[in-house]
Amino acid sequence: MKTGAKILVESLQREGVETIFGYPGGVVLPIYDELYDSPLRHILVRHEQAAAHAADGYARASGRVGVCLATSGPGACNLVTGIATAYMDSVPIVALTGQVPTNLLGNDAFQESDITGITMPITKHNYLVKSAGDLSRVIQEAFYIAGTGRQGPVLVDIPKDVSTGLSADVKLPEKVKLRGYNPTYKGHKRQIEKALELLGHAERPLIYAGGGVISSNASPELVEFATLASIPVTTTLMGIGCIPCHHPLNLGMLGMHGTEYANFAVTESDLMIAIGARFDDRVTGKIETFAPHAKIIHIDIDPAEIGKNKRIDVPIVGDVKAVLQDLLLLMKKRDAHEIWLKKIKYWKQHHPLKCPKDGALHPQYIIRTLSDLVKDKAVIVSEVGQNQMWTAQHFCFHNPRTWITSGGLGTMGYGLPAAMGVHFARPDVPVFDIAGDGSIQMNIQEFGTIVSNKIPVKVVILNNMYLGMVRQWQELFYDRRYSYTELPPVEFVKIAQAYGIDGVKVESCDEVLPAFQAAIDCDGPFVMDFRIEREENVFPMVPAGAAINEMIGGHPRT
Amino acid sequence: MKPHTLSVLVENKAGVLSRVTGLFSRRGFNIESLAVGPCEEMEMSRITIVVIGDDARVEQVMKQLNKLIDVIKVTDLTENERVERELALIKVTAEPGGSRAEVMQIASIFRAQIVDVGAKSVTLEVTGDTEKIDALEQLLRQFGVKELVRTGRVGILRGAKTATSSK
Ligand SMILES: Cc1ncc(C[n+]2csc(CCOP(=O)(O)OP(=O)(O)O)c2C)c(N)n1
Numbered sequence: 001m002k003t004g005a006k007i008l009v010e011s012l013q014r015e016g017v018e019t020i021f022g023y024p025g026g027v028v029l030p031i032y033d034e035l036y037d038s039p040l041r042h043i044l045v046r047h048e049q050a051a052a053h054a055a056d057g058y059a060r061a062s063g064r065v066g067v068c069l070a071t072s073g074p075g076a077c078n079l080v081t082g083i084a085t086a087y088m089d090s091v092p093i094v095a096l097t098g099q100v101p102t103n104l105l106g107n108d109a110f111q112e113s114d115i116t117g118i119t120m121p122i123t124k125h126n127y128l129v130k131s132a133g134d135l136s137r138v139i140q141e142a143f144y145i146a147g148t149g150r151q152g153p154v155l156v157d158i159p160k161d162v163s164t165g166l167s168a169d170v171k172l173p174e175k176v177k178l179r180g181y182n183p184t185y186k187g188h189k190r191q192i193e194k195a196l197e198l199l200g201h202a203e204r205p206l207i208y209a210g211g212g213v214i215s216s217n218a219s220p221e222l223v224e225f226a227t228l229a230s231i232p233v234t235t236t237l238m239g240i241g242c243i244p245c246h247h248p249l250n251l252g253m254l255g256m257h258g259t260e261y262a263n264f265a266v267t268e269s270d271l272m273i274a275i276g277a278r279f280d281d282r283v284t285g286k287i288e289t290f291a292p293h294a295k296i297i298h299i300d301i302d303p304a305e306i307g308k309n310k311r312i313d314v315p316i317v318g319d320v321k322a323v324l325q326d327l328l329l330l331m332k333k334r335d336a337h338e339i340w341l342k343k344i345k346y347w348k349q350h351h352p353l354k355c356p357k358d359g360a361l362h363p364q365y366i367i368r369t370l371s372d373l374v375k376d377k378a379v380i381v382s383e384v385g386q387n388q389m390w391t392a393q394h395f396c397f398h399n400p401r402t403w404i405t406s407g408g409l410g411t412m413g414y415g416l417p418a419a420m421g422v423h424f425a426r427p428d429v430p431v432f433d434i435a436g437d438g439s440i441q442m443n444i445q446e447f448g449t450i451v452s453n454k455i456p457v458k459v460v461i462l463n464n465m466y467l468g469m470v471r472q473w474q475e476l477f478y479d480r481r482y483s484y485t486e487l488p489p490v491e492f493v494k495i496a497q498a499y500g501i502d503g504v505k506v507e508s509c510d511e512v513l514p515a516f517q518a519a520i521d522c523d524g525p526f527v528m529d530f531r532i533e534r535e536e537n538v539f540p541m542v543p544a545g546a547a548i549n550e551m552i553g554g555h556p557r558t
Numbered sequence: 559m560k561p562h563t564l565s566v567l568v569e570n571k572a573g574v575l576s577r578v579t580g581l582f583s584r585r586g587f588n589i590e591s592l593a594v595g596p597c598e599e600m601e602m603s604r605i606t607i608v609v610i611g612d613d614a615r616v617e618q619v620m621k622q623l624n625k626l627i628d629v630i631k632v633t634d635l636t637e638n639e640r641v642e643r644e645l646a647l648i649k650v651t652a653e654p655g656g657s658r659a660e661v662m663q664i665a666s667i668f669r670a671q672i673v674d675v676g677a678k679s680v681t682l683e684v685t686g687d688t689e690k691i692d693a694l695e696q697l698l699r700q701f702g703v704k705e706l707v708r709t710g711r712v713g714i715l716r717g718a719k720t721a722t723s724s725k
């Protein structure tokens with residue numbers, strides 16, 4: 001007979017878990033006691049939200065399921081934002097929470113909260129385990145559900161008496177079988193043929209690639225497909241990295257802060273191939289005018305995404321990688337769409353992203369300098385706001401899983417803890433968190449975690465002393481009435497030093513490169529406080545509710 | 559916009575009903591009627607849900623239901639020939655020598671059973687489709703309806719077709 005806590009730890013090991021991010025408390029004491037001399041590495045965060053984000057960062061960077069652990073009540077509730085973040089971006093994590101003993105459930109016991117009820121709408125599935133004998137099966141199912149199909153977070157709530165309760169080993173099946181859960185991986189043959197037929201006739205085809213390409217590890221297939229059929233590719237925020245930035249067919253990001261040429265291409269295209277993307281409102285702008293001349297092929301593993309926001313001509317439900325492989329098998333090499341590609345080249349030349357060069361310290365310059373310096377030898381994480389958009393626009397990403405950001409939920413405070421998780425997935429490369437001065441203060445306590453665990457995250461704060469993205473909207477749409485968006489100056493280097501982290505404050509262009517050099521040369525974590533142009537905006541921009549080719553802050557159209 | 563009757567086969571586990579109803583409220587769907595009970599398989603339950611919406615919205619909610627791990631199968635009965643029934647218990651003021659005779663007469667026309675008789679009231683049990691029960695209720699209002707209890711609608715396909723799990 002074994003205790004539930006021991007069964008839990010053994011089950012995690014059987015799933016191949018090496019690192020978990022967590023924070024202890026009363027009802028998880030039995031689990032922590034088991035962790036004390038287990039081979040699992042436990043990283044003690046400073047706030048449970050960070051544990052969830054770290055598990056998420058680990059999952060995004062590695063493609064494996066991330067794990068976090070918290071106590072009941074306040075601990076579990078602190079995970080909620082992190083779980084919702086993972087849910088919106090389809091990231092596989094397993095969140096383990098302690099719960100009050102089963103005989104007290106529903107009694108408003110000390111530190112009781114109904115975390116399975118609370119997380120029902122933000123998990124792919126969740127469990128309240130009622131006996132130690134169920135634990136190994138539930139953990140096996142949780143990892144299976146989180147990591148297959150359209151991936152997502154799964155929460156397992158474990159009452160204290162389940163951790164202390166005893167059970168014999170339960171024989172588990174080789175493969176999990178759940179009669180209510182059967183994802184479709186292979187695309188329908190007829191639909192694939194229909195797609196190829198449309199492709200054969202298209203004159204202005206365009207691939208719109210989302211995060212699904214990255215989560216199904218389909219970047220090589222995507223690039224091969226695009227190249228063979230000579231179809232330009234625009235990516236969503238989540239899809240960045242699925243095609244190298246310098247690839248001639250890459251148009252960069254589309255949507256609200258997309259490139260002008262990507263948005264023009266969407267508007268003029270006659271065939272859009274949406275791959276692992278979900279027609280989010282930040283991408284489409286006014287949905288009626290999105291890709292108005294295009295027939296649409298939609299490849300996605302989640303049937304519920306097909307036709308949700310936009311009428312689809314050829315739906316293909318399946319794993320993006322498997323479907324692209326099938327398409328490649330059946331496809332013939334096509335002549336380049338000369339006129340279309342020429343037009344796109346013209347747009348690219350005449351509507352590039354702007355990078356002001358007037359001697360002032362502009363964030364675009366900072367991002368480009370970092371990009372040129374580290375090339376493909378780093379993973380970049382971001383916070384949320386202008387810092388995120390400038391990075392998405394100006395950093396040159398070469399590979400999938402090297403750009404880690406909270407897209408669907410847009411969670412400020414995501415970056416630093418996610419970067420910690422990324423480090424454990426990719427200890428071989430430096431990890432940079434591109435932050436805003438607002439966002440970094442949402443989880444700045446994690447400076448403690450990176451110091452005590454020697455996690456060499458490099459924090460790049462684009463400090464404009466504003467909640468910059470909100471200020472930008474106030475400037476543009478609320479008559480410059482800066483209502484509660486100004487932040488007082490903070491000496492971030494001093495905060496870093498208080499935790500024992502080195503850092504540097506940067507106030508001019510010629511200090512930028514040396515700062516990054518110092519960051520890379522430093523073995524441990526490093527904090528850079530860049531005092532950027534305070535009222536710099538992210539352009540181009542599609543105002544809310546406008547068509548995506550109606551951008552402001554771009555180049556005059558010729 | 560028309561009512562759709564969805565037959566949802568689910569795992570018979572704690573919390574499944576709240577997963578299903580939570581999904582409706584979260585996605586802004588109104589449930590017109592809901593009925594839950596055991597079904598032909600021991601470990602499963604059947605939930606019958608009536609929703610009103612255009613076809614695209616109903617299709618979306620069916621897909622979302624299908625994504626729930628504990629949902630085994632979703633069938634839109636509205637697409638097919640089917641039988642649908644509700645049951646109502648109605649307590650009506652009906653005094654002997656007063657309206658009682660007339661109430662009993664109406665009951666028999668509607669094939670409603672008298673299931674309880676009090677000093678000043680009778681209780682009727684009626685089954686049928688929604689329209690029939692609505693019509694009976696309307697007629698009884700004039701005498702004074704003291705209490706009305708209606709079950710949700712349940713439905714089954716006609717002929718050999720079923721809304722059971724594929725195995
Ligand atoms: C947790 C959370 N609260 C509020 C917001 C709304 N919001 C989006 S961007 C932003 C400002 C971010 O400021 P900062 O981190 O300084 O980044 P900047 O835009 O200045 O680069 C805010 C408040 C959010 N995305 N997340």
Ligand SMILES: [Mg+2]
Nearest residue numbers: 436437466468
């Ligand atoms: Mg800021």
